[in-house]
Amino acid sequence: MGHSLSSHSKSTLSSPPRRSRSLSPMSPPPLRLTAPMQIAAEDSGSDSSSSFAPPARDYTQDLPDEILALVFASLSPTDRNACSLACSRWMEVDATTRHRLSLDARAALGNAAPALFARFTAVTKLALRWARGSGADSLSDYGAAAVATALPSGRLSRLKLRGLRQLSDAGLASLAAAAPAIRKLSVASCTFGPKAFVAVLQSCPLLEDLSVKRLRGLPDTAGATTSIAEDIKFPPASSLRSVCLKDLYSALCFVPLVASSPELRSLKILRCSGAWDLPLEVITARAPGLVELHLEKLQVGDRGLAALSACANLEVLFLVKTPECTDSGIISVAEKCHRLRKLHVDGWRTNRIGDFGLMAVARGCPNLQELVLIGVNPTVLSLRMLGEHCRTLERLALCGCETVGDAEIICLAERWAALKKLCIKGCPVSDRGMEALNGGCPSLVKVKLKRCRGVSYECIENLKVTRGGSFSISLDIVLEHDARSASENGAQENGQAQITALTDQMAGMDLPVNAAGAQSSTHTITRMRSVVSALRRRISRRGLNRRAVVRFAEVVGVRIAGCDGLDMIHGEWGPRVGQGRRAPRRRGVVRLGACARAHTIVELGRVTSGKK
Template sequence: MGQGTSSVACAGSGQQQAQGEYQEVDQNKIQGKDFTLQVPDECLSCIFEKLSSVDRKSCSLVCKRWHWVEGQGRQRLSLFAQENLLTALSKLLSRFEHVTKLALKCDKKLTSVDDKALFIIGRDCRQLKKLKLKGCKQLTDDGMEIFARVCGPLKKISCGSCGFGARGLNSVLQHCLNLEDLTVKRLKGLYEGPSELIRPGCGKIRRLCLKELYNAQLFGPLLAGSKHLNTLMLSKNSGNWDNLLDIITEHLPELVELHMEKLQLSDGGLQSVARCKNLEVLYVLKAPECTNAGLSAVATGCRRLRKLHVDGWKAGRVGDEGLLSVARACKDLQELVLIGLNATVISFSPLATSCHGLERLALCNSDTFGDPELSCIAEKCQSLKKLCIKSCPISDQGMEVLATGFPNLIKVKIKKCRDVTSASVDWLQTNRKSLIVTLDDALPSTTTDLPRAVQPGTHRAPRGSTPQNRSPLAKARLAIVAGGSFVACTLLRWSSTSGSGSSSPAGA
């Protein structure tokens, strides 16, 4: 009895204690006590970092403490750089004093901030490491020079459609001693005034991107003087690049990644690129003047290639001969993208055999990559994980090999291949359930030339027609062939009656 009495007493005391705590919490709610005050500022800042931009802005308006913590924890800031931003810029930056990445963007039709705003940013953002300027046409060379002298440990700068030119860039390269990444795009100031060469400055640039520049040849001294350049991206720049590449490649021993898109480039330029023995990533896009000889030279000289993208723009100058050189020399190839190249089994067979580590393969706009080529690589590409085929003459019969070939294949994307239907994709998903298959712009399946397990359910449209541009009458007839449903028959009767002059389906 004594033990029972004590246990009951303990239970009663526990209930009283819980009830007392509940009443205390309830009393705190009544008194309006803020339990978030017990959360340290560091934890609250981590919570804000997990929120979206909209939710984070809303939370900053809850109270003064949240407003301060959110501002102190923000490292990325994007501002609409219209001219009226100048009036509030100092107070804004005093709140976000720990910003490391800042973007200033202005519409081309509006007046942007001027040099004074750029000076305030350089003075107040002492931890700024990345700066992006877009559409700031009111910025001048003088403003960039002042900014470069007062800014903090800036490592990356990107400028597009801005008003300054060569002198402003040279000031940044000279005074920003930690600068490693530079992107220049459509820089308006380069076209005005006397041509000034872009010098290497402190020579610490590791990544350089030049895009849509009329006189990108001015960057020659910068290219040749950047001994530590690791990544170079050249896109849609005018001028003859064969001669410039011949000069700069001798001075780029650490170049690992090179992108060249829509340049005046020929085999001479590719032969210069072949000097870069440490090159691992190469993009040669929309270069119709390049031939098998240029690709062979690159393959022979750059034997460490891991990624190779070639877009011949259907000029017919790159094919089996160039790819055979790649197969013989580039044993470490992991990613291969071929666009507009007419290659056949002659090159795909040794390519699949030699490149044992090939994991990603994309073939686009090729008139010669068909079912035999797909069967060839399916048997020999043991390491392939991702396959993309676009606008190639493969068919449903060729899709059969995907069910048994490519043992490590994870994802397949088929796009704009006219002879591949949705029925073959359904059959492939049934027979290889672990494979992710994406089919875009597919035509309905035919009753012939399908795998045996496929059950045709729709009628094949003639070449040139797609499901999106069929007339209502054609859709109705297609539905009748597919299933012969009562609704489809009714639609067909309505369409026929309307064509013969009836006023409405109800009157038919």
């Protein structure tokens, strides 16, 4: 034993040190961040008679299943799927603690459902999605029945269905019958009709949240509501608290369902056809406890807004692109809904909502905390009243308001003491108005300016210095139409000169070629010239003030991957290294800089290449 130790020490003194993967008895085992597995130690000596060290210890075995489950819960679905394949214990812990499951709802899912739900017994949130370009049929009624049979009864609380084009009313009814504890149901791009929701309400008495988007099985009613109400009898939805109807060409057929929900608190009707004045009267009369209402791109007018006066508890109101609404409708809401906290109005530049409606809001809604005005034209009159009466107003956004100038910003600085966040977009304000914020709005912590050409960067820097480090302000003065008028201000000519210089620099590079010399450097430079010429054509056509200027798939055999502002270009050239169509080429990276305003090419970095 002593001889072997001395010979071993001599060999270590005479030969250079070698990295060994064997574990020393006196040193702690190295920390492994890989999956738990036994790592066999290798021979540290040259002869076969050397002893082997014990296998590395798996410290994850000391963790209880509850701690391991918490770790899995913090992982993304992809990482969690990978960890579940590490060992049998991890697979078991993952299966018994996974609460959310998203499945590809192909036709074959019905056959695989029993094995899936036998493994994942703790699932409470299930999503069935079918991709239209997958090339396979979606889940049918037969498959839905098989899934319903395999579902863990009484556990499922959320169900999401996406793109199930072959699922009918019977299929949804079978799924609802197998999950009576569902509290949230979301369906989109499916083909069943409104009658399927009758079975849902009958089978799921605990349903609280219902979202219906882009259904293709709705009847073409052309705005009629009487016949629909007579044909479809929805049972009372006593537990329903939130309903979202989006992108439905005949959403009026769901009016009886919404009206049968006396405990309804949130209602969103987005981009649905039909006249909605009368339906809103019916809904608010039967569900007066509404707290949140979103209306977007609807045919609704002042009559529909007047119906909201029955909802005394209304706190959140969104009116987005409803051109028939005027000051009269806003006044009727403000006179009755005194608890309003958030008001978003997108007037769509119709100039029908202005000072009169906003002054009524100031008088009737003292608890207002957030106000967003898009395409609305307030003046000093309404802004002064809002600042005096709404003492808790903290967030304000003014977008596309033609009447908001320096006088209005000065009014904000003098009257809005509680304002914390301010967003101004596309308004004719200048440095004079922004400088008033130096001494006003003591609670202001964040300002965002966009498309305000009258504000300079010097003014922004002065505001930062004056208000201190806790104050944040950003300015983006790039206009969308600058891309079309770039040639008028000379930006395009400057960009052309920069791109031409880039072409010359790339032509002078020592680009890599293959070892056999089959690809000449002249041919490679020609390819790179073609790439930059394509960049020049694309930028010339679209202008220089555009983000994400180019995104090429293939140009003259050289693949290009662009990024915002042309920060980097990845290129491949030369013959493929290896055999097969997927064999990689020699690769290089051209790193580019982007100007802060115009996002043009300003510098060229070093080219690197190598095999991959």
